[in-house]
Amino acid sequence: MNDFVIRNPQEEDAAQIESLDFVLNMLFLYHGDLDKQNMFCAVNGAGEIVAVAHLMEHDTFHAVRQADDSNFVRYLTFDIIFADNREDERVKDALTTALIRRSRDIKAQYPDKRIVMANYFDTDNLKELCYYLARGFTIFDTIVVFKYDLEQEIPRYPLPDGVQVQPFVLDNSEALEKYHQAELASFDGVAWSMNQLSWMQGAQEMVNFCAFHGSELIANTSTWRISEERSATENVFVIPEWQKQGIARNIICTALDYLKTQGKTIATLGTHGNNQKAIRLYTQIGYELYGFRLTVGYEIC
Template sequence: MKDFVIRNPKEEDAEQIGSLDFVLNMTYLYHGDLDKRNMLCAVNGEDKIIAVAHLMEHETFHAAGHDEDKDFIRYLKFQILFADGVEDEQIKDALTDALIIRSREIKAEHPDKRIVLAEYLDADNLKDLSYYLARGFTIRDTIVVFRFDLSQDIPRYSLPEGVQVLPFLLDNSEALEQYHQAELASFDGVAWSMNHLRWMQGSPEMVNFCAFAGNQLIGNTSTWRITDERGATESVFVIPEWQKQGVARSVICTALEHLKQQGKSIATLGTHGNNQKAIRLYTQIGYELYGFILTIGYAID
């Protein structure tokens, strides 16, 4: 391996970064939460990017209502990508070290927060799991992934009187704020940032199916493209006062009908492995187990 250095991106790196990964490129170009101090490029002697490590604040990082909870974990999520998909362990070591150093700088700015540097890995990705476990990372969470076969009939559920499910564009500040407040209420103060919400709306295949009681947004399921055959039914929530009334079932099934009409063959979603209520809901609708994703994390002291 030739000599390399680790540095933050420069303006002229945009094209090289874009060639590594489409989502990374869209993040680099358009995401309002992007902090270039949190993007680390490994470049060779010709100043060509050979790998990129990227760090972003997870939605838990600024979660409301948890300041007094010293056990609440605030995640910094990361990803390492190599040009042409060819990994080099020496570069990976250097980028992992740089991510930990940068995370400690962030920790110094938030000394009272319990911060963990984390990545999501498929449970069968034994190579990467072994690598990070040997580096001092631990398994922090298990995400259960379910699939719905869109060739089968999609169940229908009745809604409470006065509630309707509609596609809802988050294309203005009022709509974004309405969605954001409902998500905060549903997930105990954990929600996507407003910048991330705006960024997600840039996808032409993202549709939010929201339940409304009058003018109040009370629930949601969002869909977006994963592959030509597979779509997501994620961001499922219902505000507390409307839970256990069939709202979640209805918005999920409306999203499934949309994906079926779009020609998708399967829909997938994930939930925390200890979320018994969500797992029971999804399996009753007809979702089946698809796999597991592990959250591996490194505690930042």
């Protein structure tokens, strides 16, 4: 491609963005966390959008409890999508440069925060890994991905007295806030924003299995579609005062039972490679190693 420009999107770009990727267009139109200044279009001489890149604040970005930790990494996640998956390295270079430049603008607003622009790649995606490592990116984290074969028997674990597990629909502000506060408590102040939480409720086949003690939401496992055969069992958490009582095991297995009735054959989840507690939990339930993903990032100075 000989001539192209990089610019922020305009409202009239929606149809072209949708032709690139339907979910990307929904993100552009409706996600409350997407600042249009953080989105860039590569437009050719004929006025056609050939690629789109964007930044999003990760759930680590506004982690309040880590405010005094200068080493805590706050991620700006990015993605670059090409029309018809036809990559052009010059366009990719230009979009990557635009994303880094914008990340520096954001860093200037938060000079005391350690900010990293990052994406996630499977370890066998050598082409992407080589591209970014050659441009000064490095490996910040390893995510271990586990799978559960839903054709095997699913174990049963009892719940503490007074605790019940049920699907919970986050379709109003009170439900969203209740979930959000439980997630913040469970992950030491790191949680999806309210906009991201609302956005995820529109994911295909999204179901939240929540544990309650009375009216208090104390734990969760969420499922959503990955493919016809595979679904996620993610966002596993239990608030601190209810941990080590078998609740996580029960809600994960409740989600697995549900997926099995839906005709799924595999469930997957990921956790940080240094999270020994989570890895032990998942393997004891019956999850097996499925693969690894790498968090590849560029530290913004």
